[in-house]
Amino acid sequence: MRSLAKILPTTILVILALPLWGESSITAKMELYNSIGRLKADNWYSTGIGIASIIINQKDNKNVKSQIKLSAVMPDPTGTDPVYFDISRAYVKFRFPKIRAVIGKAPFSWGEGLVFNAGDVIFGGSALNTNLMQSEFLDTATWLTTLYYPLGDFSFLESIAIAPDIMSDSIEITMGGGRMVTKLGKTKLESGYIYDGPEDAHKPYITLQGNLYLDWHLSATGALPTGNALSDSFADSLVITAGIYSLARIGYDGTLNYRLEAMVKPYEKWNAYSAGTESEVYGIYLCPELSYSFNSGMALMLRGFVSPVDLSAVAIPGFSWNVFQGFNLIGFAAFYIGDPDDTYAWEPETGAGGFSLLAGVSVTY
């Protein structure tokens, strides 16, 4: 109830003020699912999951774009309340002839990669925890201020400052940095840097994206702690991600998409062993995806994570179907394949595993 108490007054004010806003559009979105699953023998669960959002967008202004997004997540992911309320987005974007800025709680995306993206130096640490049982993976936003300087049709500089989640008397836990995006011939080059205040580390990264029969991307990053020996920490934090993507038209009505992404941590473990109760990080993980799209609005997909070192995997078949205007049927299943002490286990010692099924709808109006 604490989260509700925080947000309720703001929500009420926003709703009461709605009739006064002539230059805005209001959209409602809901994703509602039922889920059942088996963690291990005789250990089944069922739950309902829902995310509801009201989005208010400013419109008809070419130089200012604003958005407020109020969300309710059921059940509360923190487990303290039946419902978790949140202001998911509250930002203003504005531009002058040679500069553009964003301030507020806004989404942003650096680097390349659907799941594995070493260029995402701010949110990228949780790639292995990405929930693949959803239609969109990236929905991260944080309080930030960015400045964007165009250098040409394909190039720009961007600087960013990210305030800490809670007010602190230490400015050092602020994050800040910048990136440059340009093209070298037909290849996109992106390089950037973030000072990670909470970790007291400098994080440079580089990303390349191009096409050689297949679309490909390659990124690398590592953390350089301030004042400490360079070699150990940089080696521990070095991450390289890569991906290839292509598609083929099948008949007159279908498209087959295939994608493979890899995350390599060269200085992590490359031999599988019994980890006991500790989770171990291996040197390589893969994220393959195969999907078939019909022009009628239906798509079938098979995606997952593979841990080549301990030969375990989670396979996630799914479908989405845009049946009516703004209405989609969605369904996913997850099958964990591996021994109890593997990264992905049919009968895990701890954490997620086994089998689960999720089905529901998403609607926008």
Next chain:
Amino acid sequence: MKQKNFILITMLIFIAAALFAITAEEIVNKMELNLVYDTAIVEGRMVLNDRFGARTSTYISYTEGEEKSLLEFTNIEDAGQKILRLEDEIYLYYPDAEETIRLQGAALRQAVMGSDFSYEDMTGDKGILDSYSVTLDGEESIDGNSCYILTLTAKTRDVPYQKEIMWVDKELFIYRQVHKLAKSGKLLKEMKVMDLIKVDGLNIPSRLTMVDKLKRNSSTEFYMDSIKLGIVLPADIFSIGELW
């Protein structure tokens, strides 16, 4: 003598007709020229009909010649999503994630919003004659309009339809009707121009329907609700800076 002169004149007329007869390639080139504008701003809709009802996507697009276009979806479900075409690249912008995806190569063959058109079609790089060989197979009247009948046969496998039959208006050089066929000759889809509008002396299809002949009650309708030609567009509208 008079008979010889008559035969000679008749032969000369036939020879002249053969020399000056329009070719299939010339018809296609004239037709494609009619579809390219210096600058244009178009507001339109795409309505997908099937047995479950209708789904509508609305958009506004800005184009400059064949190489540059910016399309922004305005319907609620896709509002703010943009497609920027620059030469042989496509940039897809998703505002919810503040993410821009760059497409090249095979990814350009992906269908746009479930339509019959691919991103590659939007590049303007490939004209009809790049993908098809064309023959002129006579004339026929479509809805009271006299048309050339063109048969298009695919040169490669990288096209969704191996064969197309196109009826091109003899006066206006726009297509009135197109049959899209499989290699076996089976009719897969039928496209027809339902309405034209005249803008700045150009005749532009303002309403098209595409019927899927293999599915019951399945069709797509394209509407141009508003079109402005020759507009001066902002200098940096076709840049990734516009994806915000």
